[in-house]
Amino acid sequence: MFSLVSRFFSLPLSTRMRIDMDSSRHFRGYCKFGDERTQQKQDLRDQVDYAPEVEPIKDEGPLERWPFLNLYGPNQFLPDEVLDGHRSIVLDWFETAEEISNQLTRAIELALGVDEGELSQFLTGKTTAAEASLNALGPLPYARMKTIRYPTGTTVDGIHRHDPTSTQGVGAHKDSGWLTLLAPSSEVGGLEGQDFAGNWISIPHVDNSIIVNFGQQVEHLTNGIVQSATHRVVSNPDAQKDRFSIAFFSSPALNTFLKPLDSERFSKELVDTWKQAESKRNGGEIISDVPRGDLYARGDEPFGWINWRGLVRSHPGVVDAFYRHLVQQ
Ligand SMILES: O=C(O)CCC(=O)C(=O)O
């Protein structure tokens, strides 16, 4: 996988642009350097986005009522003659990561002491609390994955950094989905997490391991007893080598309505440990550069809207090409 990622980013920009995200109505493909922002500031990275390789939904009625159904569809891959194994290696990683995320979700259920399936129903989309017109389409599981490069140099692919002194690989954020499985390349550090006192800590690299982040929906459904990690990547323009990473983001299914679990039922042992830790913290408060509940799902709308709004905000080029009518509405 890492060989594939570095082979992709060493292709000429014009070849990478053959899978430009702006030509995918399903928000898949390559997003060139400097186009993305976090907290109103340019992120210094370029990346390829993937999601489940499925047939697009074609029924006009549901698509009009629920535009987020456009997130279903095919990925963009380069042909094997150009980038050998692109499709097969990525889809294989995606499938394995999905399986790991399911197993970790079961582990969280066990730790909380809730019934089997109480959390995983939101991933599979096989829940009873769904809207009838969405139910008719069946469960709509979803996930996303990115392969990312944090390049060195103040000019990348002929594109200048807005601020040559900036080190914002990706700005402080909490992932918006369920679990994130992150595999950074070994040579270059830069990933940092924020502890509950607000200090930034460098996350050390351990070979052949993955880093697991809890997304905001885990925090939401567990009433904050499982906290989503505030993190960022610091990218140094003077570094000797580009940094690469592979991030898989599991997500609640598009058709689900997320309602926090009843914390009265959580394991007493876990709640006691949490309370002890809280009392040791200054005033019990958690300090984070990201506002609490920033991207929590709402109980009165299907989760697909959360994914849709995030992608629409991040990728104006896709909106311009396919969804101008929706934005004008
Ligand atoms: O590249 C990394 O190590 C982290 C990426 C990340 O946090 C994200 O894309 O959400």
Ligand SMILES: [Fe+2]
């Ligand atoms: Fe992240």
